[in-house]
Amino acid sequence: MSHTLPNDPTQVAKIMLSWHDLELISCTTIQTLWAGYGQICAITARANTPESSNHLSKLCGVEPRAAGFTYNLILKLISPPRASADEGHLRKMLSYEVEQRFYSDVVPLLDEEVHVAKCLASTRDLVSGSRDEEQLAGIMATIMIDLRDAFPVMGGKRSALSSVQVHGALDWLAAFHRCSWALLPDSMDGYVLPPLQEHRRRESGDGVGDGLWLNGGYTYLATRMKEYTALSEDDDSEWSECMCTEGENGLSLAETVAVFLSPRGRAIESYIHGDVKSENLFTSKKGDEVAFFDFQYVGLGLGVCDLAKLFTCSVPLEMLVDEDVVDNFPERLEMCDGESELLKRYHEKLVRDKKSDFYEWGTFLRHWETALVDWCRFQASWGFWGNTEWLEARVRAIIHDKAWTGWLYENVDGRGFVRDFSRKHDRS
Template sequence: MSSPDPNRVASIMLSWHSLDLVSCTTLQRLWAGYGYICAITARATSKKAAEHLDKLCGVESGTDGSTYPLILKLISPPKKSSDNADEGHLRKMLSYEVEQYFYTHTVPLLGDDIAVAKCLASTRDMNGHEGEDELKGLIATVMVDLRPKYPVSGEKRAVLSGVQVHGALDWLARFHSRSWGRLPDSLDQYVLPPLEENKRRQGGGKVGKELWLNGGYTYLATRRKEYASLVDDSYSEWSEALCGPFEDLKLSVAEVVALLLTPSGRPMESLIHGDVKSENLFTTRDGERVAFFDFQYVGLGLGVCDLAKLFTCSVPLDILVDDEYLPDQLAMSDGERRLLERYRSFLVRDKGSDFYEWKTFKRHWETALVDWCRFQASWGFWGNTEWLEARVRSILSDSGWRDWLRGSIDSQA
């Protein structure tokens, strides 16, 4: 397939809603040539079209001829056979399918108080629309541009201000809690880890076509190659600490941790973003309100898994700890606790504190830190590395945590 013209794709999809394309500017080329993200301007050709866009964008223009800022995410990947596709390619392709499902089917259920782009059109729902033959084989989504209301963008591997950190925690708490009680009883339609999902599709079984069964892209089931490298890395302290056996079980510490974090129908499980970092958010100018984007790895999990990456990669160290000097082992500091308590209080405000007790929440948080350290140790450390390692050393040496983990695993057996 030749590379698609974003202008043509945008024009076709806008026409489904009586909109004309005014401009289309490439903002970003996606990793490894998988497609584009473009800023587009659309003009309403009827009052009905304008009213629809007004509602979607949260503005009041209301007349034909009004223009609206939108985003086109266009996926046209390099051709690879699914029979021998590598895990990285499969992960990317499935993630784009998941993201499109999220914008088309999940976002309308979240409510207007959770800042996330609303979808105007997608190739997922193009059957019967004019031009669908031209778009076959593409994954394209047109959505509202968040930047007019959230003009400050996070930077790659940058830290947030204290106000932005609080805004991010409030957004995450609202997002995580909103899905409580709204998840389906059957998980058959959720997408399995890449290699398992590919095998299921090749075997003619049920196809996962919703969100990831396990949110994120760092969980152990999808990072076995990196884990095997860590097992063999005799120079890393984390090889023995995380890859060695856990008590008398045949599983390693990392494998037991992964088992504990795997979604199993617990009431506090929710949707998680899966890739929380400063690069994937916009804020208002005062930093108090946040909007996240890039939902390629949205799926089920414990909300603390989102927090583990946020704290390590985007929260200033001086918010987490009072002293820049970090000991070899570090218990939870006052700054870390204050952030966690803010998140949890927002999370359970409609359910009551007993719904997710602090004791359980804290153990889940500690386990998420251990799991995140496993990924970084096998992939490469970045962010508040010394803080993360010091926290995980402390957690691993805590007999209370180890007893809790063992008891939790035994109860799942």
């Protein structure tokens, strides 16, 4: 672009706050975004009118206040360093578009128990041809409520969560996944395709994905073929042969798993967060209530895919395995009581309002195992972190379980067709 991008957060905040009769008091950068794509700022704003104060009080979930009160808000400002057709760049830019849509279109529809920051203003609200549109050209910006007022405890680095916080995170995920069943549209045509596909669709004029991601998350195989190819050629990795070798259905294990997990309108699919980890949540002081943020990769999927990353990257190991396992991991590890208890807590809360056969425990466990295999494939091709020994030992046990492999190949044939279509679109 020939013009200079308006990447001064103070000026951006002033413009956007003015839409709601709010005055900027302070603006402090608290985090820069990955690869220099922007910044996140804490801002303080004063309400200049009773109407603006009432509106903001409602968003914050507090009693109405008179004009003159100040409020703590967050500005997420995206000012990309370059324009490119590189897959990584496209993924980031599309993810920021998706996040804006989520905050402005989906969050107002969520149940109250699904704690997410409410959106005050977004550059999606810009009026075409206005002076503000000209001033804010080339950026994406969202102003939302600062969650830290009600949820002051940051989740922190991996394995830092307490058992109470882990339970709170599971409860939030179950509520979010369950709540989203009522929000899914009948058609999947409006979702955003994988980055390169979405780019080609837009370039060809065949339309624009204007919803959330068709496939939630950022690790699924369709967007990680470079890493998958590298894994298939890595003779030093134990996962190369078992994940990448063509199997009895003409697909590799990794491809078969990816096909099964790909969204296709099954009743048990929901919106998933897509990047579940302790660094992306705040909790109450007690830790029993959780609020997630960072919804760049929110989209369709099976809820177990969110759990796979949470368990590997943020759940303390002692909550997953028996005490005698922690210091002496076997090569293959069956599910321990701790893992089972966490899964049961999530599953019970997920299906609490459903018929007993809606998402049976046995089917849920097969999906869970499949999500673990897929997550291991990504880590093996990208780099392992978190509860690595647990993940690898669990996946070795899963892929050597003839009952699981038989179930998987019964559901995915050589054409990549998934047979698990029970109760399609029936979320009663």
